[in-house]
Amino acid sequence: xxxxxxxxxxxxxxxxxxxxxxxxxxxxxxxxxxxxxxxxxxxxxxxxxxxxxxxxxxxxxxxxxxxxxxxxxxxxxxxxxxxxxxxxxxxxxxxxxxxxxxxxxxxxxxxxxxxxxxxxxxxxxxxxxxxxxxxxxxxxxxxxxxxxxxxxxxxxxxxxxxxxxxxxxxxxxxxxxxxxxxxxxxxxxxxxxxxxxxxxxxxxxxxxxxxxxxxxxxxxxxxxxxxxxxxxxxxxxxxxxxxxxxxxxxxxxxxxxxxxxxxxxxxxxxxxxx
Amino acid sequence: xxxxxxxxxxxxxxxxxxxxxxxxxxxxxxxxxxxxxxxxxxxxxxxxxxxxxxxxxxxxxxxxxxxxxxxxxxxxxxxxxxxxxxxxxxxxxxxxxxxxxxxxxxxxxxxxxxxxxxxxxxxxxxxxxxxxxxxxxxxxxxxxxxxxxxxxxxxxxxxxxxxxxxxxxxxxxxxxxxxxxxxxxxxxxxxxxxxxxxxxxxxxxxxxxxxxxxxxxxxxxxxxxxxxxxxxxxxxxxxxxxxxxxxxxxxxxxxxxxxxxxxxx
Numbered sequence: 225x226x227x228x229x230x231x232x233x234x235x236x237x238x239x240x241x242x243x244x245x246x247x248x249x250x251x252x253x254x255x256x257x258x259x260x261x262x263x264x265x266x267x268x269x270x271x272x273x274x275x276x277x278x279x280x281x282x283x284x285x286x287x288x289x290x291x292x293x294x295x296x297x298x299x300x301x302x303x304x305x306x307x308x309x310x311x312x313x314x315x316x317x318x319x320x321x322x323x324x325x326x327x328x329x330x331x332x333x334x335x336x337x338x339x340x341x342x343x344x345x346x347x348x349x350x351x352x353x354x355x356x357x358x359x360x361x362x363x364x365x366x367x368x369x370x371x372x373x374x375x376x377x378x379x380x381x382x383x384x385x386x387x388x389x390x391x392x393x394x395x396x397x398x399x400x401x402x403x404x405x406x407x408x409x410x411x412x413x414x415x416x417x418x419x420x421x422x423x424x425x426x427x428x429x430x431x432x433x434x435x436x437x438x439x440x441x442x443x444x445x446x447x448x449x450x451x452x453x454x455x456x457x458x459x460x461x462x463x464x465x466x467x468x469x470x471x472x473x474x475x476x477x478x479x480x481x482x483x484x485x486x487x488x489x490x491x492x493x494x495x496x497x498x
Numbered sequence: 499x500x501x502x503x504x505x506x507x508x509x510x511x512x513x514x515x516x517x518x519x520x521x522x523x524x525x526x527x528x529x530x531x532x533x534x535x536x537x538x539x540x541x542x543x544x545x546x547x548x549x550x551x552x553x554x555x556x557x558x559x560x561x562x563x564x565x566x567x568x569x570x571x572x573x574x575x576x577x578x579x580x581x582x583x584x585x586x587x588x589x590x591x592x593x594x595x596x597x598x599x600x601x602x603x604x605x606x607x608x609x610x611x612x613x614x615x616x617x618x619x620x621x622x623x624x625x626x627x628x629x630x631x632x633x634x635x636x637x638x639x640x641x642x643x644x645x646x647x648x649x650x651x652x653x654x655x656x657x658x659x660x661x662x663x664x665x666x667x668x669x670x671x672x673x674x675x676x677x678x679x680x681x682x683x684x685x686x687x688x689x690x691x692x693x694x695x696x697x698x699x700x701x702x703x704x705x706x707x708x709x710x711x712x713x714x715x716x717x718x719x720x721x722x723x724x725x726x727x728x729x730x731x732x733x734x735x736x737x738x739x740x741x742x743x744x745x746x747x748x749x750x751x752x753x754x755x756x757x758x759x760x761x762x763x
Contacts, residue, residue, distance in 0.1 A: 256594065259590055328583070333581045337577065
């Protein structure tokens with residue numbers, strides 16, 4: 225039988241329908257990322273050091289100074305959700321460097337010549353970036369409990385925290401992917417990553433209430449998805465936590481940001497291999 | 499009868515540089531075809547257009563009967579690709595690497611495991627399937643990459659510089675596997691190389707590219723005969739490209755080749 229006769233045959237196996245294909249492909253990509261983490265969790269564990277320092281050093285000192293008015297909430301209770309969001313952000317924002325690395329190696333090309341849609345590939349990457357945040361969350365919860373943060377430990381609250389955290393981290397990981405597609409080299413990416421992280425962090429309600437900010441910064445905080453992520457975490461993670469917006473609104477903003485970023489990333493991703 | 503690969507005035511420009519100029523080429527089903535040329539001749543750019551990673555500036559091409567510009571998904575289902583760089587993930591095991599490919603091509607779960615075991619055995623990697631790929635030698639990685647690219651039984655396999663950076667023993671092993679693959683599966687193979695011995699060993703026909711143009715096309719023997727009595731493919735190459743084989747590309751090419759060589763070595 226010649227090669228062409230084989231080509232004329234119907235495929236040896238039926239393809240799943242498009243929507244299912246999308247989900248399967250995205251999960252395949254995400255699972256591969258998680259397998260890598262399982263083989264070598266060092267990076268993830270070192271990333272958990274930073275939030276611990278924020279809570280133990282920054283948090284403890286400012287809580288004693290009573291410099292930041294947080295209403296009836298202890299400052300350390302106010303800060304814990306912010307630190308959780310921050311640790312997820314700092315880890316997710318450098319996610320793009322791994323993608324540039326994959327391009328330099330050639331692994332990226334392997335994915336791009338597969339029949340998987342570009343959108344499913346970036347969705348899988350984003351999902352993996354989001355799920356990584358859960359490991360950090362576990363570390364933050366343990367440390368927060370040890371220093372007396374009033375955590376809400378009900379199952380619905382914990383699940384809520386997990387969903388909000390994964391949504392936010394997936395969004396920032398995708399944002400990072402978009403940047404990576406635009407700058408294309410590791411050196412430029414490192415510079416830009418540093419430049420972006422601090423404004424995102426400080427123009428949010430992570431370490432102080434938005435009400436304390438000057439008006440121009442409040443405007444920035446309002447369009448910063450991190451603000452909404454921290455807001456939702458504050459109502460879900462600590463008892464007596466007060467939120468500016470209802471959790472569904474926060475979650476809606478995060479979903480919208482994620483979808484928009486995924487669509488952009490799906491368009492830009494193939495450019496990395498050109 | 500449709501060809502496995504057919505290009506028609508295929509052209510790619512980057513700014514003012516024309517990397518591939520009006521390439522018209524046919525590769526027959528079941529053939530092993532070699533695209534030769536010095537660094538920067540346009541070989542990799544040609545492959546990238548054929549495997550849908552790079553849109554052509556003008557002209558057209560079909561692979562396995564599908565148009566590379568308008569039927570990208572169908573092309574991708576029909577091809578396998580082993581890039582010049584590393585495509586297997588060093589931080590996953592061989593089996594995990596293969597599983598990712600098997601799943602992205604939707605090979606059903608019930609045959610997936612057998613297919614992966616078979617391909618590990620075929621490539622002589624059965625004993626190391628559960629080891630991380632970063633512990634592999636360069637030759638083992640190349641064999642794994644070829645196994646990964648062949649898992650879904652593609653019509654056309656693209657190998658970009660398949661033995662760059664490998665020692666002579668590993669090169670022979672890769673050649674042996676490519677030949678067995680062609681015989682067992684009848685796969686059409688397009689490979690690029692700048693090793694003339696590799697082309698002579700593996701390819702039924704070769705095309706020589708120089709500065710983005712196809713300057714010679716034929717069997718290694720017929721091309722040698724055209725250049726002169728007793729000529730080798732090396733002489734053919736020098737005759738058509740006017741370049742010393744070892745002259746060796748731009749700074750970027752050199753950096754990339756050496757990097758690849760180091761990782762594979």
